[in-house]
Amino acid sequence: MTTPPEPQPPADAALVSAAQAAVTDMRATARWTVVAFAAVGGVMLGGLPLAGIGEVRDGGDLALASAGLTLAVLGVAWAIWHTAEALTPQLTTLRVLTGPTPRERRELADLHAELEASPGAFYGPFGTTPAELDAACRLHGRVAANLEALLVHESDDRRRAEVSYRLTLARANAEQAGRRRRDLLELAHAWQVRGALRRARLHTMAGAFSVVAGAVMFLLATAG
Numbered sequence: 592m593t594t595p596p597e598p599q600p601p602a603d604a605a606l607v608s609a610a611q612a613a614v615t616d617m618r619a620t621a622r623w624t625v626v627a628f629a630a631v632g633g634v635m636l637g638g639l640p641l642a643g644i645g646e647v648r649d650g651g652d653l654a655l656a657s658a659g660l661t662l663a664v665l666g667v668a669w670a671i672w673h674t675a676e677a678l679t680p681q682l683t684t685l686r687v688l689t690g691p692t693p694r695e696r697r698e699l700a701d702l703h704a705e706l707e708a709s710p711g712a713f714y715g716p717f718g719t720t721p722a723e724l725d726a727a728c729r730l731h732g733r734v735a736a737n738l739e740a741l742l743v744h745e746s747d748d749r750r751r752a753e754v755s756y757r758l759t760l761a762r763a764n765a766e767q768a769g770r771r772r773r774d775l776l777e778l779a780h781a782w783q784v785r786g787a788l789r790r791a792r793l794h795t796m797a798g799a800f801s802v803v804a805g806a807v808m809f810l811l812a813t814a815g
Contacts, residue, residue, distance in 0.1 A: 606705075607774045610781035617788045621677040624670070624795060631802060632667035652812040659808025666801025673794035677787040683780040685772070688721040698786035702778060713775060717768045721775060728772050731765035 687695050688703070696703075710719040717727035738758040745751045 607777050610778050614781050614784050617784050618678055621674050621788060621791060624674045624791070625678070628667050628670045628674070628795070628798065632664060632671075656809050656812035659805040659810075659812060661805070662808065663802045663805025666798040666805060668798075669801065670791075670795045670798030673798075674791040677784055677791050681780065681783055681787075683776050683783060685721050685725050685776070685779075687779050687783065688775070689725075694786075695783075698789075699779065699782050702782045713771065715767065715771055717771060724768065724772055724775065728765065728768040731761055731768055735761035735765050 687699065688706075691699060706713055706721075714720070714724045717724050735758060738754055738761055742751065742754045742758060745754055
């Protein structure tokens with residue numbers, strides 16, 4: 592009779608731990624960006640209008656000042672809105688690995704490369720793709736459930752011992768497959784947050800240019 596498999600940490604455990612730490616760091620960066628742009632927005636709405644309102648001479652200057660202030664505030668709002676995406680909790684499923692959208696495929700390209708280079712480190716004995724790993728989780732879970740139901744109605748001691756042993760195997764396999772699937776989802780989640788932060792950087796840059804352009808327009812209108 593074969594001994595039930597002992598739970599062993601996957602070879603990618605260090606990578607999973609690093610990914611979890613990276614998510615925390617990336618979200619801290621996003622929070623800092625939001626706070627910084629919120630402070631800029633406070634200055635735009637508070638300091639500049641009050642300081643320059645007395646210098647507006649005519650309707651043209653007023654229109655230019657209003658347009659500049661609006662552009663600057665929109666730039667702040669744009670940057671905060673898109674940076675906050677990296678702070679929003681995301682529901683990560685295996686769909687992002689088994690049937691990703693074009694954007695997800697680009698963002699997860701290097702993760703796919705890691706998975707394909709060392710499938711055993713991520714999937715263990717449960718396949719070579721995310722879909723096969725998920726199927727293994729479902730299979731071993733169903734086997735364990737069926738054996739539990741069979742054990743309830745089994746009265747023969749010898750057969751009960753055999754069913755109990757097989758149930759132990761099924762539970763061990765289901766637990767290991769489930770843990771590997773959770774680790775894989777942790778990695779995919781970290782890559783998604785990284786993608787959101789990379790997109791936020793581009794939007795932040797666009798927002799910063801908008802703020803500068805708006806501030807210049809406002810200052811020109813109030814320069815006297």
